[in-house]
Amino acid sequence: MVDAARHPKIDVRTYTQVERVEGFVGNFKVQLREKARYVIADRCNGCGDCAKVCPIEVPNRFELDLAPRKAAYVAMSQSVPLLYTIDQEACIHCYKCVEACGALDAIDFSQEDKIVWEDIGAIVVATGFNHFDPSVIPEYGYNQYPNVITAMEMERLNNSAGPTVGNLIRPSDGENPKRLAIINCVGSRDKRFNPWCSNFCCMYAIKNAVLLKQMYPEIELSIYYIDIRTPSKGYEEFYERAREMGIKFIQGRPSLITEDKKSHNLFVHSEDITLGLVTEYEYDMVMLNQAAVPQPDVDSVSSVLNIQQSPGGWFMEYHPKLRPLDTPTDGIFIAGACQGPKDIPASVASGSATASRAGRILHSDEWEIEPIIAQVWEDRCVSADGKKCGICAKACPYNAITVEVGTAAQVTTAKCHGCGGCVAECPHNAITQLHYTDAQILAQIRALLADKPEEKIFAFRCHWCSYGGADMAGTSHFEYSANERGVRVMCSARMDTDFIYEAYRLGAGAVLYSGCHPQDCHYITGQLVGASRAERLQKIFDKMGMSPGRFRIEWISAAEGQKYANVIDEMQQTIDEIGKEKLLAEIESMKPEMEKRARRMYEVPDVTDASDYSDKMKIAMTLEVVDIGK
């Protein structure tokens, strides 16, 4: 930390909050609130004379309230930079500190929060994790029995810089405990609270036990566990060492802790499952390994940065295996335990990796993106005519579209990932997607349904999942109906209602609307846009009296080749069961309605005209690089 603060290219801003983030990769503008410390940073030398004279004591959060601090304080003795802060909520304005500071004259009670804007190229989020409060588990008596403590409290109690100078004492009487129980999975692997494994508590349980055994060789230590998880280099060997030292490992999750009111000793009730015996052992002290949980402010951080959360509230990665540190927003990365519980080696590794990912951006003048971005045809956008619309902006998972009444919607190209959701949602056909224009897709549909359309099963597949599923069915040589024909778009969000109507107007026997399972969507929420549109369509077709099964919605992953083959076969069966005569009659009777519904499709420029049209709008069609403005 000291090295970081000294580094000429690292600017450490503590006591500063990120309040707004605007712009895009390479071009972020970030609003910071530098909170008032009531101490002038350039003058304070960290001597601490102010704290010595300050008469006010409040609980010290860093010491988990196990010790006090003054109203003039530093968070901890190793704080970098070592700058004192006056806690205005506690301060009684006696100004003793001002006197003690003397000639340095570093204390300034008139200071106010400062708002500054910075130009930032890339952002790494490393906001870490928080600790589960075990007092919500009544069985364990935390906050009720003084000698039940948390692992975090233990970290302070056995730390030589901590409030007891490393002397482990029982809060009830100040004695050293002779028998200590450590309980794992407190609030972790517990569906009532947090279903996940907190990753590092097994290991720090063993670490603390080994440390305590070294400090107090006489101490009896038992670790209660469901499973001990040691899946890293050297970890199992460390576990082995703990057993060699005589630390007891009891497999069983305690169901209850009770207390002897006089001695404040504790009884841990648990089954020892390896023995099949219910046990009740007495201890002087119990340490609860509380779950790692997301920070309480994840929602506001998510919304400031426009990044998403995985279930539970951990920040979400772009792809769990292939892009584990990127967020779906280009230029914003996640490192350490904010992405999910990680120990120190893993946090440091991800920190270094994100730094180099961010470095790539800072060292390039241009940023390559896929050329499949959305583009607004300004003369069609009703917003330009002063009408309120903004449907495109709502569909965009990346906040890449800004809509202001009076001007046409604007796509920030560097933010657009090319799902095509806005294109399909726009009711005025005012947006197109390069390489996936309406005209191109319609041309494919028309070509594929030119011959005996009533025999065809027409599939709309997304690039990442259902197309991969179809591919998998092919490469695995799964047999399925040869009547399947299909087009590929990037995301189910691009599957325009008009494409479906057009397929039916042309006489398709059946239509498949397929894409990723929602959790697999490569465009954050693109699948949701696609899915709700598909459900709307299903209702419309039901109302029109379409035979059940002629329109089918299926979410198929790239690994589900067999499912793809099965779905197509079932659709073939549906067509066969309806029978050619009835099918043809149904197609014919619905044609006018389909034609009416797809009518605005005919207004879109043809394939050849589309590029001319775009050129006319003076927007480069060959946009492959964006200048990131440096």
Next chain:
Amino acid sequence: MENKDKPLSFMEQVQAIPGGEAVSVCFSCGTCVSRCLIQQKVEKAYNPRRMMKMVMMDLRESAFDSPTTWLCSSCELCYPACPQEIHISGVINAVKELAIEKGKRSPLKTAEVNTKTCVACGLCVEVCPYKAVHLVEKNIPNRGKNMTIAEVDNEHCMACGLCSSVCRSNSIELTEDCTDENVIDSLRNWLTEQSVKVTA
């Protein structure tokens, strides 16, 4: 490909009965066992965690013969403590239903109806927490044909004795140690002991 004709495994059968669905997510932590009063006060061999495992490992016969199958009183002490949110008594009752189906019988000394005095008021039917008492029509020797009378379903009776405590005509009671007379005797003895202690 799934084989539709394959017979259901023991676990699948248990999961098919309402209440038995969640058995497969048990990770054997033992919380339920050390929570359970039947285990601690009545029968050491009683072990819901092992019951979950027997179901998962297809040990049908061992499960049917286990006291756990027959002694669970659905007191629900374990359910709110289970970190996997398994409705444990639901699983045990599902096993019990399958055991009964296979002709297994409860080892409990269940309640008995005195057919000579029962007046079919139905109070016992109302209070039984296990729905183990029903009113039926029966021929009672020396009393009459097609008489309405209470009848205990031995497989579902948990011998809690609630029925006998509400019966106004003393026509339903538990057997052996738990007859009304025995209970009153032991209560009287206990009270005498207490008063001896107090006066001494």
